[in-house]
Amino acid sequence: MTLMQRRSLLLGAGALGLGACSSTAMAPPPPTLVRPSLPPMRLSSDRIVRITVCSRPFRPAGPRIEVETVGDKRVVHNYGHGGSGWSLSWGSAELARDLALSGGVRDVAVIGCGAIGMTAATLLQRAGATVTVYASERLPHARSARATGLWTPDSRIADPDRVDPAFPAQWEQMARASWAMHQTYVGQPAEPVAFLDRYGVGGVRAPDPETGFQPQPAAPPVEVRFAGYGSRLAGLTPRSRLLAPDQHDFDAERVRLAPEMQFNIAELSRRLIADFQADGGRIETRTFHAPSELATLRQPVIVNCTGYGARALFGDDSLVPVRGQMAWLPPQPEVRYGFYGNGVSVMSRPDGLGVQRIAGDMFGYGVDDETADVLEAEDAILRAAAVFAA
Ligand SMILES: Cc1cc2nc3c(=O)[nH]c(=O)nc-3n(C[C@H](O)[C@H](O)[C@H](O)COP(=O)(O)OP(=O)(O)OC[C@H]3O[C@@H](n4cnc5c(N)ncnc54)[C@H](O)[C@@H]3O)c2cc1C
Numbered sequence: 001m002t003l004m005q006r007r008s009l010l011l012g013a014g015a016l017g018l019g020a021c022s023s024t025a026m027a028p029p030p031p032t033l034v035r036p037s038l039p040p041m042r043l044s045s046d047r048i049v050r051i052t053v054c055s056r057p058f059r060p061a062g063p064r065i066e067v068e069t070v071g072d073k074r075v076v077h078n079y080g081h082g083g084s085g086w087s088l089s090w091g092s093a094e095l096a097r098d099l100a101l102s103g104g105v106r107d108v109a110v111i112g113c114g115a116i117g118m119t120a121a122t123l124l125q126r127a128g129a130t131v132t133v134y135a136s137e138r139l140p141h142a143r144s145a146r147a148t149g150l151w152t153p154d155s156r157i158a159d160p161d162r163v164d165p166a167f168p169a170q171w172e173q174m175a176r177a178s179w180a181m182h183q184t185y186v187g188q189p190a191e192p193v194a195f196l197d198r199y200g201v202g203g204v205r206a207p208d209p210e211t212g213f214q215p216q217p218a219a220p221p222v223e224v225r226f227a228g229y230g231s232r233l234a235g236l237t238p239r240s241r242l243l244a245p246d247q248h249d250f251d252a253e254r255v256r257l258a259p260e261m262q263f264n265i266a267e268l269s270r271r272l273i274a275d276f277q278a279d280g281g282r283i284e285t286r287t288f289h290a291p292s293e294l295a296t297l298r299q300p301v302i303v304n305c306t307g308y309g310a311r312a313l314f315g316d317d318s319l320v321p322v323r324g325q326m327a328w329l330p331p332q333p334e335v336r337y338g339f340y341g342n343g344v345s346v347m348s349r350p351d352g353l354g355v356q357r358i359a360g361d362m363f364g365y366g367v368d369d370e371t372a373d374v375l376e377a378e379d380a381i382l383r384a385a386a387v388f389a390a
Contacts, residue, residue, distance in 0.1 A: 038249045039334040041346065041353060043385040047329045049352065051372035054146035055321030057308040058082040058365075060224055062158035062167045064316070065095050070291045076100045076303045078116055079310040080319055083155030085115045086147055086263050090181035091174025093119040096303050097127055105301045109134060112305030113283060114144035118272040120303050125279055132299065133276070134286040136309070139269035143307060148326060148356060149349060151237070151261035153178065153229075156322050156361060160227040172232040179236060182261060185268065192268040196348065198260035200240065201341025201387050203253025213343075213379055224320075226361050237261075251389040252341065260338070266351045288313055308368075323364030327377035328352040344383045355380045 059080030068075045078096040100108055106129045110121045113135035125131045139145055153175040185193035240258035248255045294302055311319040331352050338347035345356045357380040
């Protein structure tokens, strides 16, 4: 399921959760909520504390998870996770770990210290390997730190016309493994992973949703489709329910609600690195300019988790950047909900209230410019504020 398809579910008659697609789904329980009187979000562009921009590493054929021999090294590629890197990280790491250790080697290098590198390093370490991570930048400075942090396992993950026939099943395996592993971080100090209520807000009434907003950007002329695999996870994730008008605070025609998994990236990053180092893992700052430089590493097995960096390092021109931007407002710990609607996604994390302009999955396709766009940020906040009843 693409982000657009997922939003359609949020806003339409379907259920919010991926489990909505189950043909065996039971009738939803009757709503039991009363008007929640949500703590107000302080949505005002004069409160912006930072704007983060990042490119999703999209590969039409799906993430590259396979072995390549480079000189005398066995390189296990693990990159190209589009808008799903955090969501699929653990499942992808399992596949990479098994490929890396299949020859019996126990001294492994991981290149990359983002979501994909650190989860791969963690699982290799837990399997008994001695692991060293090499990276130009490490979390919280790697690109992964700029993600939204929602469970979006098939956001810009592949083009269904360009994937290997076995890919959908592999995707499902990765998603299910990741879903399970992420839940081991729920309820831990500082909540590295949490479930928060998430509203799908459709048909925003007042003010006129287009008044004063930037016009909807035209979709770029590209010949790709984004795959949607959400139906493969039927029954795994929570389903949404349609709320009655007196059960929500939004000035909108249709509002749906479901709990959604979210990654508190600042804390999750800190935990991944701290746990890895506490178990003896080493992280070295190092930049590789060509595959031939891998020969300088002592380890015979190297797991390549360089994300978009693989385009330059391994010459993978199939990697396409998909730009995304978040405007951040000061944290509001009392706000334990988020929403989609009126062309924006808003989430509350311990490190801030994040507001993102959503203008279709193709928004930002092919754009590798990571410069902040202040007008886009202000527009997103204006749109977000408009969904609440006066
Ligand atoms: C705006 C936005 C929102 C997103 N929201 C979500 C979301 O809600 N949920 C979700 O699951 N995913 C989301 N994503 C996607 C997710 O962020 C990516 O899929 C993920 O970060 C990819 O992780 P990575 O570790 O492969 O790459 P990176 O984080 O880029 O890490 C790559 C690592 O490799 C290193 N490296 C690269 N090249 C070299 C080199 N030549 N030499 C040495 N080191 C090198 C880098 O320094 C870095 O350490 C979002 C992405 C964006 C842009």
